[in-house]
Amino acid sequence: MWSIGELAERAGVTVKTVRFYSDRGLLPEAARSAGGHRRYGPDALDRLRLIRSLRTLGLPVTEVGRVLDRDDALEDAVAGRLREVGSQLTALRWREAALQLLGDCTVEERAERLRLIGAIDTPPSTAALARFWRRTLPARFPARLAAKVLDAAVPQPPAEPTPAQVLIFARLHALVSGPCHRAVDCRPVFLLPDAEYRPAVLYEGLAEAYALASADLRARRPPRGGEALDCFVSAYAASRGTRDTPAFRRRLPGLLPPGADPVIARYWELTAELRAPSSGPAEPTAGAAHSWLCAALKTRTGRPAPAPDGRTP
Template sequence: MFSSHDGLCTIGALAEHAGVSVKTVRFYTDRGLLPEASRSTGGHRRYAPAAAERLSLIRSLRGLDLPLPEVRRILDEQDAGGAADVLEDAIARRLHVLGRGLAALRWREAALRLVQECPPAERPNRLRLVGAVTAPPSTASLVRFWRSWLPPRMPARSVTAFLERAVPHPPDDPRQGQVLAFARLHAFVTQLRGGSSACRPRAHSAAGARESSVLYTGLAQAYDLAGGEMRRGAAPRSGEALDGFVDAYASAYGAHDTPAFRRGLGGRLAADPRIDRYWDLTTEVITAPGRPPEPTPGSAHDWLVDALNANLGATLEEGWARSSLSPTTCSEGQAH
């Protein structure tokens, strides 16, 4: 192929050697990926021996579906003496794109089967629900809901930390039930977001920037501890998780953790509005088939409220017991 007197070959010979068309070689040359060594007196392109190996590399990269800009970056780095990192980054980016594409296909397939296999009378509603969700699904509507629900002066870092716990990450390979649960979750927050202030806990009304940061940092730690208890199957009870839960509210209110504070907190939490539907659907989205339900901030909160109520009940019973065993009570009982 390179047997000419100057060691160069024509575009046709290079194309034939590489098993591609002349048009393909010309395309890569015109875009600066495959440099020509010179032109003949008749204006024909001529290529050096290195062009064959370079063309083979270009074809391999394109065979992996890497876009031309990525191919150019890899070739430029190779010309500079090193292309390993650039190649690795390009492949990682391409794998990410392919992963998103595969996830989208899996969600579309599950959504289609969800509509196909449901009773005919339910199809219009199912179609409306799943048709409102992108594939792969976006969590933007959930994020918007929580941003409007959280205290308005809450620090950005605390907001981000809360969103990481409160917004479920849809699985890449979902079951039909997970697709339906996420679609219902999207519909729920979309309908509720306009009135999200109505479902805020009363703690928000008194929370400034510092207080909300203290409150939600403490709650996050308490929810993590409660989640560990829930995974072990423990019933709601006193302990480190409950103490951290109460302390989060006490610190935000500038109060101390006393029996009186716990009684008042129990009453406030019982009167707070609830969004159980959100957490129930979130559990359906994130729980893998055949696995116990994964704790969420909502279910951990309920566990801790139940633990607080159990603690208050135990404290009250203990108080009654002490009262009945006091010397005054005993002597009065004996007098009767």
């Protein structure tokens, strides 16, 4: 049996450390001496070394206690700690890139960049972007479809950003965080004021059309007729309770927005820049797919299509 001092010496720690873990129940004593002093058996040394290893990995005392009590708790504890460390590393990479961005700019650019960077967290949150898109969705829109829209429209911040990506995301955040760009309502009106349509039907169809058009965009095909355009037109027709006919196709350009929304157009431009890989073409955004389909509609109907911006009704 060892005294608290002997155990501390064998473990290479202070008596205060041994007492701290003992008082919290992590290092049970084996007995007490006649004078009331703590005594520890040989197994206490292995347990103390394990405690120190877990604490070195950053596990809090409460988590260490769970690992000691349950054989299967270590895996969960390590996974949780890895997530925490990953978040910390991402935050540090964003700060590093932001500092590089400020260090490489001119004096004239510095004030604006400080304002933009100061408005975002590190790592940044996408909550403002999600709120922006929720404002555009129709009332009583199905939650399942809303989640799909947000997944497609809200870009995830890169874990290892370049200084340029930090600036792009900061500008994107500033764009959606400003006051509503419409005097009355932030929700767009994409069909004629007297039009009645089923938003859920429209969005379901457009998601499929955008996916098909993205394949054409990746292949660098010019706007054209085909499966993607058929799906695009059918989505609008079905949402209005009608069929895809030549007459409807000639009419559809007039039902689409009369011009590009500058805020949305800028949103998709910044999103494409943020998602652009270091090499190779970027994955097409929903805005790019919408633009391609509107141009394809124009080529097939012979009617001027509106300058599209990629936002659906």
